[in-house]
Amino acid sequence: LRSSDGVLTVALESSSQQVNIAGRDVRAFSYNGGVPGPTLRVRAGDILNVSLRNGLTDPSNLHVHGLHVSPENNSDNMFVTVAAGDSFDYQYDLPANHPPGVYWYHPHHHGFAADQVFGGLYGAIIVEDPDPIPTSRERVLVISDITVDSSGTIVTTTAMEKMSGREGELILVNGQLSPALSAGAGERERWRVINACTSRFLRLRLDGQQLTLLGIDSGRFESARDVDEVVLAPGNRADLLVTARAGTSSLRALRYDRGASGGMMGGGTTSSADVALATFAVAGAGAGGFTAVPDQLAPRDLRSATVTARRELVFAMGMRGGMSSGMMSATINDQAFDATRIDTTVQFESVEEWTLTNTSTLDHPLHLHVWPMQIIEQDGRPVESAIWQDVVNIPARSTVRVRIAFDDFSGRTVYHCHILDHEDAGMMGIIQAL
Ligand code: C2O
Ligand code: CU
Numbered sequence: 122l123r124s125s126d127g128v129l130t131v132a133l134e135s136s137s138q139q140v141n142i143a144g145r146d147v148r149a150f151s152y153n154g155g156v157p158g159p160t161l162r163v164r165a166g167d168i169l170n171v172s173l174r175n176g177l178t179d180p181s182n183l184h185v186h187g188l189h190v191s192p193e194n195n196s197d198n199m200f201v202t203v204a205a206g207d208s209f210d211y212q213y214d215l216p217a218n219h220p221p222g223v224y225w226y227h228p229h230h231h232g233f234a235a236d237q238v239f240g241g242l243y244g245a246i247i248v249e250d251p252d253p254i255p256t257s258r259e260r261v262l263v264i265s266d267i268t269v270d271s272s273g274t275i276v277t278t279t280a281m282e283k284m285s286g287r288e289g290e291l292i293l294v295n296g297q298l299s300p301a302l303s304a305g306a307g308e309r310e311r312w313r314v315i316n317a318c319t320s321r322f323l324r325l326r327l328d329g330q331q332l333t334l335l336g337i338d339s340g341r342f343e344s345a346r347d348v349d350e351v352v353l354a355p356g357n358r359a360d361l362l363v364t365a366r367a368g369t370s371s372l373r374a375l376r377y378d379r380g381a382s383g384g385m386m387g388g389g390t391t392s393s394a395d396v397a398l399a400t401f402a403v404a405g406a407g408a409g410g411f412t413a414v415p416d417q418l419a420p421r422d423l424r425s426a427t428v429t430a431r432r433e434l435v436f437a438m439g440m441r442g443g444m445s446s447g448m449m450s451a452t453i454n455d456q457a458f459d460a461t462r463i464d465t466t467v468q469f470e471s472v473e474e475w476t477l478t479n480t481s482t483l484d485h486p487l488h489l490h491v492w493p494m495q496i497i498e499q500d501g502r503p504v505e506s507a508i509w510q511d512v513v514n515i516p517a518r519s520t521v522r523v524r525i526a527f528d529d530f531s532g533r534t535v536y537h538c539h540i541l542d543h544e545d546a547g548m549m550g551i552i553q554a555l
């Protein structure tokens with residue numbers, strides 16, 4: 122679905138129904154009957170109208186992940202509840218200087234986010250380039266995971282799985298298991314890859330092909346870089362060029378160790394095995410002769426900015442009321458989410474430096490709504506590039522420093538761990554921009 126004359130108006134209906142997933146009939150959650158939901162294509166300066174109908178039996182709402190839009194009123198407002206059977210009309214006004222790139226949408230009702238995303242509610246948003254890089258074709262790859270039993274029912278998650286963050290047994294690409302992609306040799310493709318998994322990190326490889334990374338999230342590298350692999354935490358996106366070379370390659374997610382909660386609950390490792398996600402077969406000559414990728418406009422570099430405020434956020438996990446209680450606590454600065462409390466107040470036009478410390482044995486990918494973060498320092502070492510991301514991983518037992526420019530938009534929104542089971546368990550805070 123593509124905007125025309127600066128407006129895209131879509132109706133999204135979430136429901137629980139039979140959907141064909143990985144070649145099976147699965148009773149899943151879907152937007153408009155599909156997993157993933159429709160891809161929405163807009164441009165900077167556009168208005169995106171989404172009329173959401175919640176056909177689920179639980180409360181829900183809609184979040185446009187990564188879009189730099191107002192968090193107030195009927196824009197990207199995290200405090201809207203759309204009750205079962207109700208509707209809500211969202212209107213997102215993209216500023217004229219909105220960065221192009223790969224974004225996505227998903228429900229975000231506290232307490233229900235993990236179940237609803239795991240169940241199939243997500244879709245891509247593309248903010249088109251003003252000057253598209255010439256390619257043979259573009260693919261949007263929404264990668265998600267799910268666990269389904271033999272009767273086609275989504276398997277419920279145990280308390281222990283929630284502690285480490287549930288990982289589905291099946292990894293899907295656009296709702297399919299191992300889809301076959303094909304191209305002609307010499308062709309150049311644009312791949313927009315979204316990690317829509319609830320907790321799984323994706324360490325992606327496509328051996329035998331040339332991968333060129335344009336950016337992560339809304340961030341752009343000044344010069345595109347050739348890479349062997351790309352690591353996406355839950356919520357991250359990659360904007361890639363693939364130059365097709367003859368032969369058949371496998372898009373794989375390699376083993377990634379995001380720590381263990383074993384110390385606390387007697388088990389539960391979270392390092393996943395290598396998995397093949399899709400095949401990419403290149404045969405015959407395609408249209409080649411693409412010119413080098415032009416340099417891109419890099420974002421402002423906050424390393425030289427004047428910092429107006431500094432804050433520390435400490436991410437911790439433990440058990441409430443002792444080891445045997447089975448009640449996980451997931452906190453930021455010792456507090457679990459409270460919808461009535463404002464945790465962080467920031468001033469308009471300030472540049473803040475946040476020191477993010479993870480005291481637990483699991484990685485926590487921190488996501489901040491509306492304002493992207495620039496990573497400055499990782500465990501005391503300065504970071505080379507000036508890339509801006511909206512999900513920044515804080516590895517187990519480590520510290521990451523980021524800077525954030527609060528240039529525009531006021532209102533209340535949230536930051537949280539994008540392992541959605543941790544978010545639902547309380548690892549979320551409220552930020553108010555004045
Ligand atoms: Cu992708 Cu607050 O979420
Ligand atoms: Cu988000």
Ligand code: CU
Binds near residue numbers: 485
């Ligand atoms: Cu977490």
